[in-house]
Amino acid sequence: MSVNRQVYKNNKKGKKRRKRILLWIIMPILLLIIGATAYGGFLYNKAESVMNKSYKPIERETKKANTNVKLENTSILFIGVDDSEKRKSSGNSRSDALMLATFNKEEKSIKLLSIPRDSYVHIPEKDIYTKITHAHAYGGVKLTLETVEELLDVPVDYYVKMNFNAFIDVINALDGVEVDVPFTFSEQDSEDHAKAITLKKGLQELDGEQALAFARTRKIDSDIQRGLRQQQIFKAILAKGSSIKSITNYTDVMEAVGKNMSTDLTFDQMKSFISYVQAGSGINVESMSLKGSDDYIDRVYYYKLDETALEETKSKLKEHLNRTTTASSTDSE
Secondary structure, X not given: OHHHHHHHHXXXXXXXXXXXXXXXHHHHHHHHHHHHHHHHOOOHHHHHHHHHHOEOOOOOHHHHHOOOOOOOEEEEEEEEEOOOHHHHHOOOOOEEEEEEEEEEOOOOEEEEEEEOOOEEEEEOOOXXXXXXXXXXXXXXXXXXXXXXXXXXXXXXXXEEEEEHHHHHHHHHHOOOEEEEEOOOEEEOOOOOOOOOEEEOOEEEEEOHHHHHHHHHOOOOOOHHHHHHHHHHHHHHHHHHHHHOOOHHHHXXXXXXXXXXXXXXXXXXXXXXXXXXXXXXXXXXXXXXXXXXXXXXXXXXEEEEEOHXXXXXXXHHHHHHHOOOOOHHHHHOO
């Protein structure tokens, strides 16, 4: 009986973690949009200064071989981490969500591949099979990049790493966002304090912690509705961000993103993505996912990837990047 109860709890826990992915997709896209807005206005110098502080290159063999890759056909791994004080006290943070974005400027297309954090994969260097989320705990961004490259057999050119604080601080920098809350509920805050946030039903201004609770709660409605709530927050951020007039607000937003982000993209390289943002509906964005099934090994929950579907995904990514060299063959050169 106790085993069945533990299996049930592990199953709920695995599904709970996978639901966070959309939240991490929102913030990197917002980063590009804010960057484009700042570059188009009078805050160019401030944007450059803030983004340069976030620049943290990582030495790795595949990156050296890819230094001449043009941004027209580029891959970026977005890494979301929950590095609250509670998480830090228990050791190195794990990646809470992973998303690989591939860009093809000629086709005016972007492919977004979500990688479930519980995916059962091989971790190079450690030479073990475990959840892909553990790669960051074992070796930070570098090992995470190497793990994704081995899994998908495509080179990852750049990374962007962000945390929950970016979501909270950006909304606070905008002085909150207006959201129509469909129900009254209580939710934990970013430090995992139970029922620390209570929201009443109705149209209202939410601060960062409240908006995070609204986007994260999973106790009231379905997964589909949860996704719609996160989209609602995203649209509220964009609406507020595009309407602000204050230099202070723009500066605070950029500071909020900058201090909670690390990347090996330079400011000049970030600017090259403005054309993607400005293209709007002209860009074809395809959301992709890795098919798989729930599994247990020694009573531990894993997301077991479907090998046939994985091979199809690899082919699509290689074709989209128009690369004749795979990640594995690049390593051997």
